[in-house]
Amino acid sequence: MPAATGSSARPPPSALVPGTDIVVTPDLLPPVPEDDEGLLDAEPGQEAPLEPPQNPRTGEGAQALGLEAPLEPRQNPRTGEGAPGTDANMDRQASTVSSVEPEPMPSTPLVAPAPAPSEQPHVPPAPINMFRDPDRLDGYRPSRGSRPESSRPYFAEALSWEFPPVSHTVREQRLRRMVDGEEEYEPDTTDEEDYESMFADLTPADIFLTGKAVRSEIKLKDLNPEEKKKFEASMAKEWASWEKFNAVEVLTPDQVAQLPGDVRIIGTRWVHTDKNQKQRLLALHVRGKTGKSKEQVLKEYPFAAKSRLVVQGCQEDSRDIRSDSPTASLLAFNLLCAVAVMNGWEVAASDASTAYLQSQGISRLLVLRAPRPPPPGLGPNDLLRAKGSIYGTRDAGRQWWKKLYRSLLDHGWRLSRIEAAFFILADGPRLLGVMISHVDDLYSAGEGKAYEDTLTKLEGELHLTIKRGAFRFCGKNIKQVDGEIFIDQMDAIEGIDYMVLPTDRRKNVNSPLTEPEKTAFRGLIGQMGWVTRQSRPDLLVNVSLAAQSVSSPKVSDVVRLNRAVKMLKDTSEAKWCFRKSDLKLKDAVAFVFADSSFANVEGSKSQCGYVAGLTSPDIVNGGPVPIYVVEAFSGSIKRVCRSTLAAEANGFLSGAEAAEYIRSLLLEINHPDVTVRDLDQHYVKKKIACFTDARSLEQTLNKDAGQPQDKRVRILIAQAREMIGENNYDDDAPGFATWVDTSQMLADVLTKENCDREPLLQALAQGVWQLEPSDAARERKLLIRAGRHSRKAAKQVRAEDG
Numbered sequence: 001m002p003a004a005t006g007s008s009a010r011p012p013p014s015a016l017v018p019g020t021d022i023v024v025t026p027d028l029l030p031p032v033p034e035d036d037e038g039l040l041d042a043e044p045g046q047e048a049p050l051e052p053p054q055n056p057r058t059g060e061g062a063q064a065l066g067l068e069a070p071l072e073p074r075q076n077p078r079t080g081e082g083a084p085g086t087d088a089n090m091d092r093q094a095s096t097v098s099s100v101e102p103e104p105m106p107s108t109p110l111v112a113p114a115p116a117p118s119e120q121p122h123v124p125p126a127p128i129n130m131f132r133d134p135d136r137l138d139g140y141r142p143s144r145g146s147r148p149e150s151s152r153p154y155f156a157e158a159l160s161w162e163f164p165p166v167s168h169t170v171r172e173q174r175l176r177r178m179v180d181g182e183e184e185y186e187p188d189t190t191d192e193e194d195y196e197s198m199f200a201d202l203t204p205a206d207i208f209l210t211g212k213a214v215r216s217e218i219k220l221k222d223l224n225p226e227e228k229k230k231f232e233a234s235m236a237k238e239w240a241s242w243e244k245f246n247a248v249e250v251l252t253p254d255q256v257a258q259l260p261g262d263v264r265i266i267g268t269r270w271v272h273t274d275k276n277q278k279q280r281l282l283a284l285h286v287r288g289k290t291g292k293s294k295e296q297v298l299k300e301y302p303f304a305a306k307s308r309l310v311v312q313g314c315q316e317d318s319r320d321i322r323s324d325s326p327t328a329s330l331l332a333f334n335l336l337c338a339v340a341v342m343n344g345w346e347v348a349a350s351d352a353s354t355a356y357l358q359s360q361g362i363s364r365l366l367v368l369r370a371p372r373p374p375p376p377g378l379g380p381n382d383l384l385r386a387k388g389s390i391y392g393t394r395d396a397g398r399q400w401w402k403k404l405y406r407s408l409l410d411h412g413w414r415l416s417r418i419e420a421a422f423f424i425l426a427d428g429p430r431l432l433g434v435m436i437s438h439v440d441d442l443y444s445a446g447e448g449k450a451y452e453d454t455l456t457k458l459e460g461e462l463h464l465t466i467k468r469g470a471f472r473f474c475g476k477n478i479k480q481v482d483g484e485i486f487i488d489q490m491d492a493i494e495g496i497d498y499m500v501l502p503t504d505r506r507k508n509v510n511s512p513l514t515e516p517e518k519t520a521f522r523g524l525i526g527q528m529g530w531v532t533r534q535s536r537p538d539l540l541v542n543v544s545l546a547a548q549s550v551s552s553p554k555v556s557d558v559v560r561l562n563r564a565v566k567m568l569k570d571t572s573e574a575k576w577c578f579r580k581s582d583l584k585l586k587d588a589v590a591f592v593f594a595d596s597s598f599a600n601v602e603g604s605k606s607q608c609g610y611v612a613g614l615t616s617p618d619i620v621n622g623g624p625v626p627i628y629v630v631e632a633f634s635g636s637i638k639r640v641c642r643s644t645l646a647a648e649a650n651g652f653l654s655g656a657e658a659a660e661y662i663r664s665l666l667l668e669i670n671h672p673d674v675t676v677r678d679l680d681q682h683y684v685k686k687k688i689a690c691f692t693d694a695r696s697l698e699q700t701l702n703k704d705a706g707q708p709q710d711k712r713v714r715i716l717i718a719q720a721r722e723m724i725g726e727n728n729y730d731d732d733a734p735g736f737a738t739w740v741d742t743s744q745m746l747a748d749v750l751t752k753e754n755c756d757r758e759p760l761l762q763a764l765a766q767g768v769w770q771l772e773p774s775d776a777a778r779e780r781k782l783l784i785r786a787g788r789h790s791r792k793a794a795k796q797v798r799a800e801d802g
Contacts, residue, residue, distance in 0.1 A: 567757075646713050
């Protein structure tokens with residue numbers, strides 16, 4: 001029997017926007033059935049005409065059967081109720097079937113069959129009609145009113161299309177499980193009456209925050225009217241920023257019709273947060289130490305509404321989008337602090353306002369839909385074209401970096417050829433300032449009119465907010481007083497929580513962790529690792545050893561890491577300081593303290609560590625000298641070492657490489673007008689001051705006669721010698737390494753747990769160190785030696801008696 005034709009024929013479902021070749025965002029929602037357009041467009045209270053009955057088996061319609069008379073209302077096969085008995089409150093008529101036992105409806109094919117030659121092809125609506133109904137542009141189903149639930153049992157009948165398909169229901173349930181069963185992913189709205197019908201159904205096309213970010217996001221439906229008004233103002237402020245930087249343009253109906261057929265429409269969404277939430281919680285947590293009352297904390301950190309309009313960049317095809325952009329390292333940050341103190345410069349932190357909106361120009365067509373609720377002046381169905389990379393796009397960070405680089409270059413700054421995101425301002429051979437960038441945060445130091453003029457111009461061009469004296473930069477509290485810089489992370493340390501285990505679990509120290517416990521263990525390692533790298537290197541080894549056990553962690557690993565958390569909290573006020581001294585930048589030399597522990601890690605691996613920075617050449621004389629620590633490291637040696645000498649040589653080489661890098665940066669800063677190649681070939685490099693507490697390594701490095709038996713160690717020694725500098729035999733002083741007592745070895749605490757952390761904390765806090773052991777250090781060493789001898793003697797006595 002021929003297929004039905006005419007107005008009653010069902011056009012095949014499509015994954016394209018009707019009237020165009022625009023692809024709907026794939027796999028998010030099923031396509032909208034086009035045969036229900038009349039019901040969607042019907043006026044309120046107007047009854048939609050009944051569709052002619054269709055044979056559920058053959059698919060023949062009324063026209064094919066020659067029926068032209070109006071159809072009788074269909075009856076319910078179980079109750080006998082017809083159309084007149086339909087509930088008036090329902091916005092659709094009740095589904096009906098014939099009195100004959102129905103057959104199952106054939107499922108709609110994913111790809112419609114080709115029409116018969118005699119069949120009239122379906123004519124798509126005009127582009128202007130498509131624009132009037134843009135609910136189908138981005139994968140969202142049309143809004144539908146609420147419908148009372150039916151208590152009738154299931155029948156094999158043609159259900160109303162407003163029932164969500166199985167794919168929609170499954171995705172909805174998965175999203176509910178993602179947020180622990182709470183409907184926190186419903187779209188935000190500030191006017192429930194205006195948007196109730198629009199947001200009646202959950203829309204899986206939305207993109208949601210995951211992980212810890214969910215905790216900080218605020219849902220407008222959970223707020224009181226006063227707080228909602230604050231977020232209305234913050235949304236208006238955010239949209240004003242978009243308009244200020246001309247980030248997007250609203251597409252007209254003609255522009256929508258001219259879009260390419262393969263364009264993909266990308267969603268946007270609001271992200272609402274309390275800007276002071278984290279600081280307020282931390283301040284409340286430590287108010288016992290600060291002495292502030294709850295009222296004072298709430299007054300200092302009030303509720304601050306912040307709204308960010310972001311692009312759902314995960315919907316883009318990222319194969320041809322380059323997203324890499326450099327950021328300054330921790331070494332560059334500490335080096336800038338040391339340079340500023342030695343030159344007597346003031347440091348400043350700058351934050352670029354709405355940095356990702358400032359990038360102009362984009363090489364691809366990026367079409368966006370308006371968020372829900374839409375910003376002022378926009379409708380929920382408006383489409384936007386991005387004029388640059390915006391928050392959420394994959395290349396937003398890179399586009400901002402390119403703009404920042406061009407701006408700094410125009411104002412006389414030069415990017416370091418060695419360190420990423422490290423800029424130098426110079427007038428010929430004279431250094432005027434240094435600067436580092438970390439995304440949209442800048443940290444700089446300098447002097448003179450040229451330096452201040454560049455900051456003033458950048459402040460206006462990049463919309464910077466400049467802070468001096470006391471401020472936060474990349475999670476660190478920085479304070480400069482009388483030319484000295486003090487860095488701490490007390491609030492971040494207090495925010496770290498112990499990993500609590502039940503008492504019965506703690507007793508089984510060799511018991512492996514469960515999957516949830518592994519997740520919590522990895523999270524605690526991440527928190528501790530960030531703080532220890534940034535400001536507390538005295539506990540780096542504890543985090544390193546915990547990270548090495550993460551493949552098969554045990555309860556004992558958690559207990560040891562919790563012990564490190566306690567030590568960190570007990571000394572949360574410790575600071576990393578850069579003190580004033582008589583040392584000038586041009587006189588400074590690179591130094592390194594390197595140490596290793598042989599086979600003290602699981603798998604017979606060895607742990608090494610080093611402390612590197614800048615100091616005076618007089619440090620080898622043994623007396624107190626200024627010291628500026630710029631890098632500390634603790635990690636396992638990847639190669640399994642065969643002896644203590646091999647472990648010490650591997651650790652020493654790692655430290656020498658770090659000191660060589662610092663020396664190269666120092667040489668570039670002192671000679672900003674010379675290329676790196678010329679610096680390496682034509683300039684005299686000051687010898688690195690290297691220190692070890694291993695006598696065997698010191699003698700192997702400095703003696704001209706004799707070679708170790710291990711051939712691998714010979715290669716390591718040769719590499720270290722070449723890196724440190726050539727021995728010119730002007731005197732009989734150590735040519736490559738200097739031996740120091742273990743009590744003065746700053747890196748000893750980076751190689752094993754339960755070491756004395758005081759030497760490294762003292763060097764960081766006071767900015768002064770000496771190689772000659774102090775009287776207190778000598779006494780402490782004698783006590784340790786005496787305890788060791790007493791334990792050895794007691795062991796021998798027990799062996800003789802046994």
